[in-house]
Amino acid sequence: MNAAQLKRAQRAVDNCARMGLPFELAAWMVASWFKDNGIKVTEQNLELAFAHLS
Secondary structure: OOHHHHHHHHHHHHHHHHOOOOHHHHHHHHHHHHHHOOOOOOHHHHHHHHHHHO
16 A cells, blocks of 8 residues: 555545544445555555544
8 A cells, every 4th residue: 555545545434533433334434445546455455544533
């Protein structure tokens, strides 16, 4: 995942957090976004997307 994709993924995570979605649903939605944008759904990519929340 390149820097621009990471920034967009983090924005998607932030939007899920603002809506108060449970983590599991947010992870599923972000993984779906990955697939739609040709990004591999891997544990590492999901960790990168969600890491800024902690």
